[in-house]
Amino acid sequence: MRITAIETLRLEEFANVLWVRVITDAGVVGLGETFYGAGAVEAHIHDVLAGRLLGKDPLRIEAHSRELVNLPMAQASTGAEYRAASAIDLALWDIFGKVCDMPVHQMLGGLCHDRVPIYNTCAGYGYVRSNSIKPVDTWNFGAAAGPYEDLNGFMTDAGAVAESLLEQGISAMKIWPFDPAAIENDGRFITAAQMRKAVEPFEKIRKAVGDQMRIMVEFHCLWNLPTIKRIARELEAFDPTWYEDPIRMNSVSALKELAASTTVPICASETLGSRFPYKDMLEAGAIGIVMTDLVWTGGLTEGRKIASLADTYHRPYAPHDCTGPVAYVAAVHSSFSQPNTMIQESVRAFYTGWYTELVTELPRIEDGHVLPMEGPGLGTELRPDVFQRTDLTCRVSKL
Numbered sequence: 428m429r430i431t432a433i434e435t436l437r438l439e440e441f442a443n444v445l446w447v448r449v450i451t452d453a454g455v456v457g458l459g460e461t462f463y464g465a466g467a468v469e470a471h472i473h474d475v476l477a478g479r480l481l482g483k484d485p486l487r488i489e490a491h492s493r494e495l496v497n498l499p500m501a502q503a504s505t506g507a508e509y510r511a512a513s514a515i516d517l518a519l520w521d522i523f524g525k526v527c528d529m530p531v532h533q534m535l536g537g538l539c540h541d542r543v544p545i546y547n548t549c550a551g552y553g554y555v556r557s558n559s560i561k562p563v564d565t566w567n568f569g570a571a572a573g574p575y576e577d578l579n580g581f582m583t584d585a586g587a588v589a590e591s592l593l594e595q596g597i598s599a600m601k602i603w604p605f606d607p608a609a610i611e612n613d614g615r616f617i618t619a620a621q622m623r624k625a626v627e628p629f630e631k632i633r634k635a636v637g638d639q640m641r642i643m644v645e646f647h648c649l650w651n652l653p654t655i656k657r658i659a660r661e662l663e664a665f666d667p668t669w670y671e672d673p674i675r676m677n678s679v680s681a682l683k684e685l686a687a688s689t690t691v692p693i694c695a696s697e698t699l700g701s702r703f704p705y706k707d708m709l710e711a712g713a714i715g716i717v718m719t720d721l722v723w724t725g726g727l728t729e730g731r732k733i734a735s736l737a738d739t740y741h742r743p744y745a746p747h748d749c750t751g752p753v754a755y756v757a758a759v760h761s762s763f764s765q766p767n768t769m770i771q772e773s774v775r776a777f778y779t780g781w782y783t784e785l786v787t788e789l790p791r792i793e794d795g796h797v798l799p800m801e802g803p804g805l806g807t808e809l810r811p812d813v814f815q816r817t818d819l820t821c822r823v824s825k826l
């Protein structure tokens with residue numbers, strides 16, 4: 428089997444998302460995806476990576492994984508080079524599964540769990556749907572498109588969101604009420620009034636549902652170290668499950684200092700590319716929970732090594748979502764195939780919202796748990812109407 432063409436697709440309406448289709452002479456087509464900077468990733472795939480892949484055997488996944496980031500300027504990052512490699516890696520695993528007529532989680536070693544608990548990332552329907560992912564600017568509150576406008580929900584009535592999630596059996600939620608203060612002050616300090624306001628959702632959740640709800644706190648890398656240490660101390664009273672991306676995630680020593688100052692584990696991070704920065708942070712004891720985004724970090728090939736590295740350090744693994752429907756599906760395959768999976772990120776405003784506009788199949792969620800995908804490969808395809816859209820840009824490199 429040989430790779431005969433590589434096709435990229437993107438839509439103006441969902442301008443963050445780029446899909447790649449790896450086409451073979453056996454008639455098998457693999458689907459991959461990445462998120463953010465779609466135009467840059469598209470250019471890199473056609474200008475650089477197509478030349479390394481066309482004519483090659485798509486099942487040499489491990490060798491391609493190394494070759495796709497074999498560039499002096501792409502050693503460990505989530506830059507366009509890594510995002511491009513990630514999208515292609517997903518497509519290669521999809522091909523492998525389709526050739527063997529088995530789901531990708533089987534190709535990765537098989538099911539470690541019958542079902543995996545989820546937490547709800549409390550985004551709304553418009554969150555990161557548009558062209559930028561700058562915090563607060565792209566919260567995109569609009570007229571509620573459905574019942575799960577959870578971002579507006581946690582900012583105004585977090586107790587009600589917690590109750591609504593528990594009714595669906597979902598007992599963990601992620602919120603980011605500190606972002607407005609961080610943007611206002613450039614993350615340099617927080618006033619007493621800002622602290623009181625940002626803490627309100629935590630008070631409301633605990634008042635409404637007590638300790639039935641686990642709370643993950645997302646900080647989006649917006650704070651400096653002294654300020655986040657204050658915030659971390661303040662929130663400990665609410666027993667959060669983790670602090671995610673509390674500072675810019677480029678300093679092992681700063682993260683280690685923070686981790687030593689709080690009882691709450693640090694979750695890191697979909698912003699780290701490849702396993703090497705994870706190793707340094709794990710060695711330093713700076714990470715309590717390991718998160719990856721498979722469409723940023725080098726795909727399933729690198730993602731499973733990161734999960735395994737976490738397990739080596741006795742740390743749980745928690746795959747990221749919030750980036751696109753194929754990324755979500757890939758994360759779920761990864762969750763099921765890793766023994767140390769703690770919980771799978773999911774966004775009910777997305778898996779009942781814009782994700783359904785783009786792909787044929789999404790993971791089934793029941794009683795606060797995600798179930799394994801069933802079809803061969805990743806088990807999902809772009810919907811036929813995506814190919815008919817007038818806002819579609821499609822580019823092909825051929826043998």
Ligand SMILES: [Mg+2]
Pocket residue numbers: 645671672697
């Ligand atoms: Mg995050």
